[in-house]
Amino acid sequence: MDFTGLFSHFGELTTTGLAQGAIYALVALGYTLVYGVLRLINFAHSEVFISGAFAAIWTWSMLGLNQDSKVSGFGSILLYLLIAMVVAALASALAATVIERVAYRPLRRRNAPPLAFLITAIGASITISEAFGIFTRRLPQGVPNLVSNEPLFHIAGTPIRVMEVLIIGAALLMMVGLDTFINRTRFGRGIRAVAQDPDTAALMGVNRDRTILLVFIAGGTMAGVAGLLYDIRIGAVTYSVGFLLGLKAFTAAVLGGIGNLRGALLGGLLLGLVENYASELFGSQWKDFAAFAVLVVLLMFRPTGLLGESLGRARA
Amino acid sequence: MRQKLARVLGGAALVALVAGGAACSSGGDDAADGACGYKIGFFGALTGSSAALGINMNNGVKLAVDQYNKANPDCKVELVELDSQGSPDQAPQLAQRAIDDEKLLGIVGPAYSGESEAANPLFSEAGLVHITPSATRPSLADQGWKTFFRVIGNDLSQGPAAGTYIKNVLKAEKVYVIDDQSAYGAGLADEVKKVLGPAVVGSDKVQGEGKQSDFSGVVTKVKASGATAIYFGGYYQEAGLIRKQLTNAGVKAPLIAGDGVNDPAYITSAGQDAAEGTILTCPCQPATKARGSFVSDYKALNGVDPGTYSDSAYDAANILLAGIKAGKTTRADLLEFVRGYTGEGVAASYKFTDKGELDPSQVKIWAYKVQGGQVVPDQEIPLG
Numbered sequence: 001m002d003f004t005g006l007f008s009h010f011g012e013l014t015t016t017g018l019a020q021g022a023i024y025a026l027v028a029l030g031y032t033l034v035y036g037v038l039r040l041i042n043f044a045h046s047e048v049f050i051s052g053a054f055a056a057i058w059t060w061s062m063l064g065l066n067q068d069s070k071v072s073g074f075g076s077i078l079l080y081l082l083i084a085m086v087v088a089a090l091a092s093a094l095a096a097t098v099i100e101r102v103a104y105r106p107l108r109r110r111n112a113p114p115l116a117f118l119i120t121a122i123g124a125s126i127t128i129s130e131a132f133g134i135f136t137r138r139l140p141q142g143v144p145n146l147v148s149n150e151p152l153f154h155i156a157g158t159p160i161r162v163m164e165v166l167i168i169g170a171a172l173l174m175m176v177g178l179d180t181f182i183n184r185t186r187f188g189r190g191i192r193a194v195a196q197d198p199d200t201a202a203l204m205g206v207n208r209d210r211t212i213l214l215v216f217i218a219g220g221t222m223a224g225v226a227g228l229l230y231d232i233r234i235g236a237v238t239y240s241v242g243f244l245l246g247l248k249a250f251t252a253a254v255l256g257g258i259g260n261l262r263g264a265l266l267g268g269l270l271l272g273l274v275e276n277y278a279s280e281l282f283g284s285q286w287k288d289f290a291a292f293a294v295l296v297v298l299l300m301f302r303p304t305g306l307l308g309e310s311l312g313r314a315r316a
Numbered sequence: 317m318r319q320k321l322a323r324v325l326g327g328a329a330l331v332a333l334v335a336g337g338a339a340c341s342s343g344g345d346d347a348a349d350g351a352c353g354y355k356i357g358f359f360g361a362l363t364g365s366s367a368a369l370g371i372n373m374n375n376g377v378k379l380a381v382d383q384y385n386k387a388n389p390d391c392k393v394e395l396v397e398l399d400s401q402g403s404p405d406q407a408p409q410l411a412q413r414a415i416d417d418e419k420l421l422g423i424v425g426p427a428y429s430g431e432s433e434a435a436n437p438l439f440s441e442a443g444l445v446h447i448t449p450s451a452t453r454p455s456l457a458d459q460g461w462k463t464f465f466r467v468i469g470n471d472l473s474q475g476p477a478a479g480t481y482i483k484n485v486l487k488a489e490k491v492y493v494i495d496d497q498s499a500y501g502a503g504l505a506d507e508v509k510k511v512l513g514p515a516v517v518g519s520d521k522v523q524g525e526g527k528q529s530d531f532s533g534v535v536t537k538v539k540a541s542g543a544t545a546i547y548f549g550g551y552y553q554e555a556g557l558i559r560k561q562l563t564n565a566g567v568k569a570p571l572i573a574g575d576g577v578n579d580p581a582y583i584t585s586a587g588q589d590a591a592e593g594t595i596l597t598c599p600c601q602p603a604t605k606a607r608g609s610f611v612s613d614y615k616a617l618n619g620v621d622p623g624t625y626s627d628s629a630y631d632a633a634n635i636l637l638a639g640i641k642a643g644k645t646t647r648a649d650l651l652e653f654v655r656g657y658t659g660e661g662v663a664a665s666y667k668f669t670d671k672g673e674l675d676p677s678q679v680k681i682w683a684y685k686v687q688g689g690q691v692v693p694d695q696e697i698p699l700g
Contacts, residue, residue, distance in 0.1 A: 009536050235564065284520045
């Protein structure tokens, strides 16, 4: 146990933990949205995320950037980031759409038992991940150095870096956008209605299939942006990294209360912090142990997660 | 080197099918002029994704056989190429094929550790001697196989050398040691720690096999420790990310690692700038440093420069051929000959321990350096 280390690096561990947590949170939203509406754990969501991460890298490479490129000038950096973000979000939304159309909708039409959904979810996840593996020859794909890691300013001796500000800022912005979309728009009202009571919603004229597709697209968009932020933060992507990140994001969703959007945010940030503090306190080999121990203990006392379940009821 | 679990699982079914078909075909038995029918085999990947090193080795063996046959035109030896594609799934059938060929007296290989684990028990049972020029997993020598020999140092011999390099060449007084908790990575890191003693200012363990990609916790610790050199025991995938994230956080200290990181993917994932100056150790000398006329002879026969392990494969083949020349033309006699062998090769001098390891005093470890996106030889690391 290294408490002096924890105290002396507390600031830096917090900022990097929040950055990683923000990525978890964005991916967690996809799990939570789908669960809230369909009561289905979309295990293929990790591959929705990885589609975005690869799409961003390939967009840059089509624009002539590779892992050795250096880009200067605020304007061009911002442009590269925005283009990659749009492409990543589109790619992930597309992947989510395809998964829903191919793997879930046909089963829903035939009233398949929940176990069938679980297996197609895992099947879709492995198929997509292996396809990326074959296509990338299972090699890590490097990311160009776009965002500088220079400290922007200091708070109580802790450097606050451009990258962390960008990641946390972008993630929060996306979440506020999603929250508004669900709570303030007509489409959002449809989603909440289907989540609450699909039959009544259908009687009131809500198109269930379209609403479900919308949920997948919204979750995919969030995951695509998460993929881009992951690229920037981690620096290289291998085809298989989605699995564990997806599992962590799912954990974050459960931690915050699955089906609850704000819970996903809270759970993600908390998980990122716990991981970082634990790796300083006990050594990095205890990072995952600590993260999942916290989950188990917390669920013992609050079985529905920190903020409780439900997308439709309470205050989503 | 590591066998990736995912790759093995994914490819297993397909490979088993293909291998099943391929194993049925066998080489013809032609008695060419002057041949007295003895054969030696090369066992390693000649096709598939890990074939590059296998081809280096096979070309070295080819040169040895070619020279032997020119010197002994009355009793030529034939080379049998056993293409394993580097797959442990194919190895047992291929090994059986070699064992069933009674004229085959000895084998150079198996080239990789994974296929060695699958094939060597069969060789041991059949009493067929095999000398590997490249499989470096330490545990291979501890399985009680009676026919196993290795002409290079094992993975763990790199550990003390890396420690010596950090101490004497880099002259780093503050070293941070990271490992990936694998037998290979942790084994190396422990050896490095032993050599460096109090110069190790901190250590941490990460997760290997692609299970960890965010290393911010480790980066924070390395930065706070003020280390002037960082040792990483593990493989290229994590090494690339650690290097990149360290550099991004402003840590300029060089990274030192073992041959598990010696892969072009290390440089592509870290990026050329971050990877620059990384030191990689290997129990292999650059083949172009081989003694005598090996380099020019090799090029004349094969049309390319010798690559990694070409020289050690050439030496391994020559040990077997020396036995055949000395009239040890049964498997049992040749095995005894290799066990008692002492002699000079182009890459090193040879003598084996009871377990079939190269005598520790003969092990050579080289440091390689990443320069301009390429891995280039730096210097031999003096041991002891």
